[in-house]
Amino acid sequence: MTVAVRVPEELSARVPAEQRGPGLDRDAVRLLVSRGTEVSHHVFAELPRLLRAGDLLVVNTSPTLAAAVDGWIGHARVVVHFSTRGDDGRWAVELREPDGKGTTRARAGGPEGTEVRLPEGVRLVLEEPLSGRGERLWWGRVSGVSRPETPGTGVPALLREHGRPIRYSYTERDQPLSVYQTAFSLPTEDGTGSAEMPSAARPFTARLVAELVSRGVQFAPITLHTGVASAEVQEPPYPERFAVSGTSARLINAARAGDGRVIAVGTTAVRAVESAAGDDGVVRARAGWTDLVVTPERGVRVVDGLLTGLHEPEASHLLMLEAVAGQAAVGRSYEEALRGLYLWHEFGDVHLILPEEDPHAARCFRNCG
Numbered sequence: 001m002t003v004a005v006r007v008p009e010e011l012s013a014r015v016p017a018e019q020r021g022p023g024l025d026r027d028a029v030r031l032l033v034s035r036g037t038e039v040s041h042h043v044f045a046e047l048p049r050l051l052r053a054g055d056l057l058v059v060n061t062s063p064t065l066a067a068a069v070d071g072w073i074g075h076a077r078v079v080v081h082f083s084t085r086g087d088d089g090r091w092a093v094e095l096r097e098p099d100g101k102g103t104t105r106a107r108a109g110g111p112e113g114t115e116v117r118l119p120e121g122v123r124l125v126l127e128e129p130l131s132g133r134g135e136r137l138w139w140g141r142v143s144g145v146s147r148p149e150t151p152g153t154g155v156p157a158l159l160r161e162h163g164r165p166i167r168y169s170y171t172e173r174d175q176p177l178s179v180y181q182t183a184f185s186l187p188t189e190d191g192t193g194s195a196e197m198p199s200a201a202r203p204f205t206a207r208l209v210a211e212l213v214s215r216g217v218q219f220a221p222i223t224l225h226t227g228v229a230s231a232e233v234q235e236p237p238y239p240e241r242f243a244v245s246g247t248s249a250r251l252i253n254a255a256r257a258g259d260g261r262v263i264a265v266g267t268t269a270v271r272a273v274e275s276a277a278g279d280d281g282v283v284r285a286r287a288g289w290t291d292l293v294v295t296p297e298r299g300v301r302v303v304d305g306l307l308t309g310l311h312e313p314e315a316s317h318l319l320m321l322e323a324v325a326g327q328a329a330v331g332r333s334y335e336e337a338l339r340g341l342y343l344w345h346e347f348g349d350v351h352l353i354l355p356e357e358d359p360h361a362a363r364c365f366r367n368c369g
Helices: 044-050 155-162 206-212 246-259 267-275 316-324 327-339
Strands: 030-035 036-043 056-060 068-073 077-087 091-098 104-106 114-118 124-131 134-143 220-222 240-244 262-265 287-288 305-309 350-354
Touching: 030 044, 036 327, 044 206, 044 350, 056 246, 056 267, 068 155, 068 305, 068 316, 124 240, 155 206, 206 220, 220 246, 220 267, 240 267, 246 262, 246 305, 262 267, 267 287, 267 305, 267 316, 305 316, 316 350, 327 350
Parallel strands: 030 350, 056 220, 056 262, 262 305
Antiparallel strands: 030 036, 068 077, 068 114, 077 091, 091 104, 091 134, 114 124, 124 134, 220 240, 240 287, 305 350
8 A cells, every 4th residue: 555654553533623622623623635745734624715616525414323232142242333234124234342441352253143132132143244355244134123124213223222333442432422423414214324424524513514605615415324344454345325316416517517626525425426427427316335446546537636534554445545636645645644643533633635736737637547
């Protein structure tokens, strides 16, 4: 990968920005801005001055679920991370072990037929691995829930009553679910959502959104329900459910036809929009599952810029950043982030990738290869 460095443990954001001092809000994070290999340092509240009228922000409306539930296999306690609901009613799940510190550690997946006891007499039976790439995630069938096919009941109701947000060991303490919802989160009819927060949008506040709108920046909502990432082993993304509406498709196409820049808020927004784009670069209304992995070889057809968190050097997300900005730009920006002691992970600082302003730059920004 481009970023062959280790992120020091002290650069992990352990609590949300608003809990780091009196009078702070979510937008009290730093903002690294890169245009090609040129890097500048800002605070997130300056975002309205970095964008311009006609720019379009693509935002993910998926709500975050309280996706971690305590369970038991025999006498052994486990924690089930509910990832994604399949079309057949099964759920993709990850089983983990409590680490005695309020978080979890990895455990071996499976085997087939493993039964997990959950609260209120609910049972989860593992049926098969999610894919041939490993046995971390399994398809499991839940029984004993009330009206599992009724919207808002079944597993979503179990999560509301007994779940908590997925938490990793670099965080300091448990947080309420509201901390993991973004300004754009909307409830879904069937109670599904993201196992982990679409965190690039977390620094937005209502005040900041209003200021952006007042300056002529537009918003195009999409939905992509994110699954469970691995805290130990970086993996390519699994298929995820997404939706791009006709209205949002028209907004995106209009921005591309004019002088506006299409800036995705988060890698999830990139995946959704690029999945809805044809070979001609036109975005059309689309919903379903996407297995798209955006790489430099594939390139991007729609997205001009990206607002994203800082990813681990081994993360597959960095391939997407390279597809948007180029390898040299990503390497340069991460060097600056480390030198500037930016904070990593979902409560950390953010990175805005904008196209180079020079129209005669050697690299065409829209790579449609």
